[in-house]
Amino acid sequence: MAITSSTNTIGLLNLQKTGKHSNMDLPLFHSSHLKVIRFRRIFKCASQVNDISVEVVKREIDFKDPDWKKHFQEDFDNRFRLPHITDILDVKPRPTTFSLKSRGPLGDGNGASMDTWYGYVNDDDRALLKVIKFASPNSAGAECIDPDCSWVEQWVHRAGPRKQIYYEPKEVKAAIVTCGGLCPGLNDVIRQIVFTLEKYGVKNIVGIQFGYRGFCDENLREVPLSHQVVQNINLAGGSLLGVSRGGPSISDIVDSIQAKAIDMLFVLGGNGTHAGANAIHDECRKRKMKVSVVGVPKTIDNDIQLMDKTFGFDTAVEEAQRAINSAYIEAQSAYHGIGLVKLMGRSSGFIAMHASLSSGQIDICLIPEVPFKLEGANGLLQHLEHLIKTKGKAVVCVAEGAGQELLQKSVATDASGNVVLGDIGVHMQQQIKRHFKNIGVPADVKYIDPTYMVRACRANASDAILCTVLGQNAVHAAFAGFSGITTGICNIHYVYLPIPEVIRSPRCVDPNSRMWHRCLTSTGQPDFH
Numbered sequence: 001m002a003i004t005s006s007t008n009t010i011g012l013l014n015l016q017k018t019g020k021h022s023n024m025d026l027p028l029f030h031s032s033h034l035k036v037i038r039f040r041r042i043f044k045c046a047s048q049v050n051d052i053s054v055e056v057v058k059r060e061i062d063f064k065d066p067d068w069k070k071h072f073q074e075d076f077d078n079r080f081r082l083p084h085i086t087d088i089l090d091v092k093p094r095p096t097t098f099s100l101k102s103r104g105p106l107g108d109g110n111g112a113s114m115d116t117w118y119g120y121v122n123d124d125d126r127a128l129l130k131v132i133k134f135a136s137p138n139s140a141g142a143e144c145i146d147p148d149c150s151w152v153e154q155w156v157h158r159a160g161p162r163k164q165i166y167y168e169p170k171e172v173k174a175a176i177v178t179c180g181g182l183c184p185g186l187n188d189v190i191r192q193i194v195f196t197l198e199k200y201g202v203k204n205i206v207g208i209q210f211g212y213r214g215f216c217d218e219n220l221r222e223v224p225l226s227h228q229v230v231q232n233i234n235l236a237g238g239s240l241l242g243v244s245r246g247g248p249s250i251s252d253i254v255d256s257i258q259a260k261a262i263d264m265l266f267v268l269g270g271n272g273t274h275a276g277a278n279a280i281h282d283e284c285r286k287r288k289m290k291v292s293v294v295g296v297p298k299t300i301d302n303d304i305q306l307m308d309k310t311f312g313f314d315t316a317v318e319e320a321q322r323a324i325n326s327a328y329i330e331a332q333s334a335y336h337g338i339g340l341v342k343l344m345g346r347s348s349g350f351i352a353m354h355a356s357l358s359s360g361q362i363d364i365c366l367i368p369e370v371p372f373k374l375e376g377a378n379g380l381l382q383h384l385e386h387l388i389k390t391k392g393k394a395v396v397c398v399a400e401g402a403g404q405e406l407l408q409k410s411v412a413t414d415a416s417g418n419v420v421l422g423d424i425g426v427h428m429q430q431q432i433k434r435h436f437k438n439i440g441v442p443a444d445v446k447y448i449d450p451t452y453m454v455r456a457c458r459a460n461a462s463d464a465i466l467c468t469v470l471g472q473n474a475v476h477a478a479f480a481g482f483s484g485i486t487t488g489i490c491n492i493h494y495v496y497l498p499i500p501e502v503i504r505s506p507r508c509v510d511p512n513s514r515m516w517h518r519c520l521t522s523t524g525q526p527d528f529h
């Protein structure tokens, strides 16, 4: 399945020169006149992504124009404008029923009035998206718009409760669906969505079972949700509602939304799920349905654009420590021990990089964004030989999407269209064993694959807080009348973003970033090419 949507955009200059995705965001300085190019691109952050593609209108910037910054900002504001149900329907707002000062809905004479509670977010409140002023395009990780790397303010919409809402809570039917793979914190988000909906006064809340599949499978009934049902679900990992990949067509899903009379749909999932959510939003608009579709990004891979992090990532990194520590102990205790750990990360190496950094026990960290070779001079096997000779042991951490070019290319896809990756962990284990055998040096290789253990667990404290805020903000967004948007954290502020902006491509580790450099400093590994 592919989703296509149109937005106005001006690309950023990303001077990343390393890695195989260097053709992603090419420099845009152009002294030619303002010109609009319409193009379609299939994003390839790393080697294996499914077929999410977004059609963007890319405007080249004439930096000789004294007003180029103004034009850039106008375009930026258009891109990040939040779609609203009043774009297509004539709906009048009403005072909110959400207040922390009153026991009941505002205006029922039971508590404070809106005038005395300053807990609302103004629609014109903004958070700053980019906070570093890079002095030069050659600064580590620099993202520049123009050749001088000028700083241009880029503002996005602040998340939170609004004074005016666009739904009558007593009449609302809200639904929650969780799609894709598991992620620590799914239950925390479900729980907070239910709590917050009830705080507004919503009584009719249901869960859709097993992802998008639950919309159209007669055997999968809606699950009634309430404070009582969700009270303790955060104590366990997984999803109360179940997850799945693949599923019905967008039009069938929207038929089902119509038949079930759902007014608000909360969609928890990764980039694929968000592509689906955006397509559902588009279809609802086409049919002039008053439905708010709001996403909450879920992925341990942390591969959603623009956000500081996604929920589940911290927990996955923490959980990965246990596997790394075991690999270290095994390597340390064996004669010429080599511990090898494979972690998730289909397109992005964030889990591997952060787990390596935090453990401090890793000698080699391999991520999809940085190609490596095994054989020959400067190859990884040669470096392992060196580590065994000098330290007597080595610990390697590899992301599942790393080194895919070393494996036989797979044409198989999962139910959602994601390419089924080759097993780089098993391949490396075999190659390392073969190599040491060939050179006549004993090596005791211990391979650990904790893949599902790092994501089937309960959220840690920091993720639990993130889930709480995101779940609450998702409900505030729906009541505020937004649709086709998602919630996130940017520079430690909570924001709403239009879905196409966050799924244009998977977010990747920048091999020119300070974080990757820190990781290299910590492991001490050389380049393997």
Ligand SMILES: Nc1ncnc2c1ncn2[C@@H]1O[C@H](COP(=O)(O)OP(=O)(O)OP(=O)(O)O)[C@@H](O)[C@H]1O
Pocket (backbone or CB within 6 Å): 001, 002, 003, 050, 051, 052, 053, 179, 180, 181, 182, 211, 212, 213, 244, 245, 246, 247, 269, 270, 271, 272, 273, 274, 275, 276, 277, 279, 298, 299, 300, 301, 415, 416, 417, 418
């Ligand atoms: N381009 C798309 N358009 C519409 N729906 C999509 C698209 N890609 C995926 N989906 C649907 O979204 C759901 C989840 O997609 P996917 O399996 O890719 O997981 P994900 O949301 O990316 O999460 P994860 O991080 O676990 O991979 C599936 O039901 C799939 O059919």
Ligand SMILES: O=P(O)(O)OC[C@H]1O[C@](O)(CO)[C@@H](O)[C@@H]1O
Pocket (backbone or CB within 6 Å): 180, 181, 182, 270, 299, 300, 301, 344, 345, 346, 347, 400, 414
């Ligand atoms: O085995 P499953 O359930 O398809 O999930 C595996 C995928 O889930 C992720 O963690 C998130 O997309 C990927 O890193 C990984 O490829």
Ligand SMILES: [Mg+2]
Pocket (backbone or CB within 6 Å): 180, 270, 271, 272
């Ligand atoms: Mg995905």
